[in-house]
Amino acid sequence: MKTRDKIIVASIELFNEQGERNITTNHIAAHLGISPGNLYYHFRNKEDIINAIYSEYADDLINQFKGLSDAINPLDSILLYMDIVFQLISKFRFFYSNLPVLLSKNPALKKRYSEIQKEIIQKVSSMLQSLNEAEILSIKDDELEDLTCLLRITTTFWLSYLQTQIEDNPKIDDASLYEGLLKIFALLSPYVTDGARQDFENARDQYKALKQDALTQQIAI
Amino acid sequence: MKTRDKIIVASIELFNEQGERNITTNHIAAHLGISPGNLYYHFRNKEDIINAIYSEYADDLINQFKGLSDAINPLDSILLYMDIVFQLISKFRFFYSNLPVLLSKNPALKKRYSEIQKEIIQKVSSMLQSLNEAEILSIKDDELEDLTCLLRITTTFWLSYLQTQIEDNPKIDDASLYEGLLKIFALLSPYVTDGARQDFENARDQYKALKQDALTQQIAI
DNA sequence: GTCTATACTACGATAGAC
DNA sequence: GTCTATCGTAGTATAGAC
Known part of the structure; x- marks a missing residue:
């Protein structure tokens, strides 16, 4: 290297x-x-390193989303999307632990961050609309924006929240990420239609199982 | 002084x-x-100052909650509660902009923070249960914990989120806080019973108006 | 591309006079 | 309680040899 x-x-x-x-x-x-x-x-300096790291993050993001373009059902689609987002946040978690501070002292970085955020919000919003059209969710027009925002806050700050909760300094592992994804399920749950309820709960159970697996594996080690 | x-x-x-x-x-x-x-x-040093500031924050919190103990209806109760929380977070926002970092390098502070958090979570959880019993909300037992957690994340990181969104460095004002409170409405909205819907939407409209007032006042200045 | 050596600065913190 | 003066350290950054 x-x-x-x-x-x-x-x-x-x-x-x-x-x-x-x-x-x-x-x-x-x-x-x-x-x-x-x-x-x-x-x-040139430490800020230069951070900017380079952010470039890597942005590249990762774009590449991962490319691999996701295949037309699968909208529910799996948003779940995979969220999975990718959580993993990336985990990989660059120092950045998210520090988000307001890091951005405020680096306007160039803030600009780049804002632009990517706009795209993500757009993407999440359109995914929710697809779920609406597929009658998996039932979201009214005036609810869409708030829900998108709540999804963003939850994904962005989930790891920060975990770090403030756990007594001794926490290890961020797969179980933490699955737990975050389950919060996404909790956010969407009230909007799930009767027709899609079964599929939704099945998917949720899968992630619950994945979280449990990760937990027991962790203890085994 | x-x-x-x-x-x-x-x-x-x-x-x-x-x-x-x-x-x-x-x-x-x-x-x-x-x-x-x-x-x-x-x-003794800067950390000592930060700890003293946190003591002031904790005192504020306790005092404000004392004034809230009068038995009013549960919906107003949780709204006033959230209002207080948002105002305190705003008053000490440097702390919340930096939460994981500040706590990780100050274990004593983290311990105090965790203890207060536990109380708040307990309080929010019991408020939600009151709303359930009053048939204003309809939350199933297995949803309570997730919803409490989502409320915590949203209040704790709302201002951080705002700071990352706004292009140039933002002014945190009353309108920002009301906007945060409206996100709390959005979180609770799916759980509101038919019987309480009218009251809920009236309260929401009130806060929307407050936010608008704050915005126009701000422009006037 | 990589090293050693070093200069500069900012910050934290203390001593001692008043 | 408050000031002035100052010291030590850690971190940033560069010059110049290899």
Whole structure:
């Protein structure tokens, strides 16, 4: 791997584990066994590294969504979508743990973030409309915007919420992500039509089982 | 006002405006026209100031909730409760903009935060049950926990969400808080019984009007 | 591309006079 | 209680050799 890429990978790892605020450029260099000077050859400063990480995040996002374009049923579609979102948030969780602060001191990043957010909101909104048309959900026009917003808040801050709840510092694992997805089920549940109720609850049970599996696996290790 | 209190007030103000991370003890002292030495006479360090601010927050919370104990109807009760919560979050928003980071590097604070959280969750949960018993909402037993959790996430991170959405750096004002409260309405809406629907929508319209007032007032200024 | 060495700065914190 | 003066440290960043 090129040094530049190594720096990005190590930074993500260290930021996630110990918090972006607690990790300096020197830490990153030391962790990789390279000199600070070398790090500064590849990046102008720490903000530059964060911006590069965000580029990687954005690329990931686009690539993952491409693989999702196959026409499957709308319920699976939104679930897979949410799954991807949770996984990406987990992979870059230092970023989301710190979202308002990180964005406020980096206007360029905030602009990029806003643009991607707009697309995601658009996508979620259109997925909900598809579910409406397929008569899986029954959402009134004036409810659509609020529901989209609540879905965004829940996905964006789910891990942050978990981190504030758990007593000792938590390990973010697959079970945490499935638990987040189950909150999405809870949000959508009141809007599910009678006709789709069975499928919906089956899907929910599947994710409950996945969460349980992840939990027991975790204990086994 | 005593110097100690002045330091707390100024710190809250500066932290909210410019972010806790960007404000040093020297900034606080300079802002008050006192010496750094004087500040350090009153507080051992910056973390000590933050802990003192949190004590003020906790006191505020308890006092506000005391004034709420009068038996009013359960719907007004939860709305007033949420109103208080939003206002407190707004008053200490630097804290919530930074929640996971601030808590992870201050275990004592995290412990205090967790304890208060437990009480709030308990309180919200019992309020929802009252609404159930009064047949204003119809929440099944297995839905209660998820709904409580979604309410917590939405209130806790509403302002953080707003800050990430608005293009240029946002002014958090009354309209923002009412908008947050309307998200609470959106969360509860699917669970409202037919019998209580009219009251619920009337209350919602009231808050919509309040938000509009706040918006126009803001433009007038 | 990578290293060593170093300069600079900001911040946290304390000592000691008043 | 408050000030002035100052020290130590940690983090950022660059220069210049290899």
